[in-house]
Amino acid sequence: MAVKTKTQILNTAEALFAQQGFSNTSLRTITTCADVNLASVNYHFGSKKLLIQAVLQRYLDVLMPKVNQQLDHLVESVAEPEVPHIFEAMVEPLLSLNNLRPNGTSTFVLLLGRGYSESQGHLRRFITEHYGPVLMRVVAMVHQALPELAPSEVFWRLHFAIGTFVFSMASSSALTEIAAADYDQDVDIKGVIGRILPFISAGVATPLQTGNWSLDLKRDIA
Amino acid sequence: MAVKTKTQILNTAEALFAQQGFSNTSLRTITTCADVNLASVNYHFGSKKLLIQAVLQRYLDVLMPKVNQQLDHLVESVAEPEVPHIFEAMVEPLLSLNNLRPNGTSTFVLLLGRGYSESQGHLRRFITEHYGPVLMRVVAMVHQALPELAPSEVFWRLHFAIGTFVFSMASSSALTEIAAADYDQDVDIKGVIGRILPFISAGVATPLQTGNWSLDLKRDIA
């Protein structure tokens, strides 16, 4: 055999999962496209849920150590890293996933988006259990870069940033199509990341609002 | 009968859809909870897909005219509205959905998030077809507030903003739970909106980057 059945399933599954979502992709579709037997999924992975985790794990096991490593470099080279630095530190590891597999970067981010919005917790739990320390470190560093913000405020803004990132990636194919049609603009995954980073950096680092808009909020509830 | 079957279905369906997503909510669950016959969904709405659209339409038909009206007020009172003004104009209409139904605001935004991330285009098409003009107006006004930005740049940033909003709302229940557990913080839908608005306003209005981070991007691809 050219490629082992197990990795053949993983390759086909990750492509279909990224394209159509987890619950919309049946094991029969996967095994047919992969040209393997239906039962082989349960034989090699145990269940569909575990297959999904295996697909993501194959990326996360590569990505997370690299992110950690980039953060090491950052604290070595910059005394007090700012928010954009921290986010930029994650770019290179993300793009390096293209070396892992063709279209690795966009595939992974698509999968991440699917996982966040589709799964009812089991994937989020899997990620925080297996890769918690790196995530904690990012939170701590952002908090250090924005000491005037309460920890809870940092928490919220980082989740907004994740939301922006993950959601934009999940619909990036649709968006790049529209951009190409309406603005004659060819944007790839790198271009999208390059546009998101300033956006979320500005959002996370924006000073606390003391303005008047919250008055509107209170006034108009009725 | 106290409540007509049709609205009883709509009420139950929207709650379950918001809570578990569209594809994860079966018609049998809906009709059982609503205490109506299974066939009544197809009788009154034709199909599940049309039921989903009906659930969203009931909100959008109220929300969109109000947004339009708020934008009218804005252009009357402010000569050159800025980005935060435009976003704030959408807050009151959103919160007014609580008058429509209990928890109307959070339910609607949850539904919007589900619709965006779950449906493969049919919901997005439905929305842009039925409520396109208002959306166009928002795009135009933001572009007017940020004339130095290319239209395509405005396009991207607004979609990032939508992504932030919709995604955060779709996972707001999980987030508020974590916030309550980890930070002893009770945050309701108003609190989340109040935190998102400064975030996306800063993101959308951030000046174009000429910095050096894109160099890292190019250097590290390999």
Add this chain to the structure above:
DNA sequence: CATAAATTCAAACTGTTGTTTGAATCGTTT
């Protein structure tokens, strides 16, 4: 080469999904 383990395979199982059907029931109108 023979034996044992690992893997593949076709088929069936169990459960759920959205949808349809045709009779029974209800509400209104004549």
Add this chain to the structure above:
DNA sequence: AAACGATTCAAACAACAGTTTGAATTTATG
């Protein structure tokens, strides 16, 4: 009260889901 259309109902339908099974086949081992 009779007749009619609108609605409800239990039941079945067809398609698809993930999973299991046990025999056939391949691969590796002694």
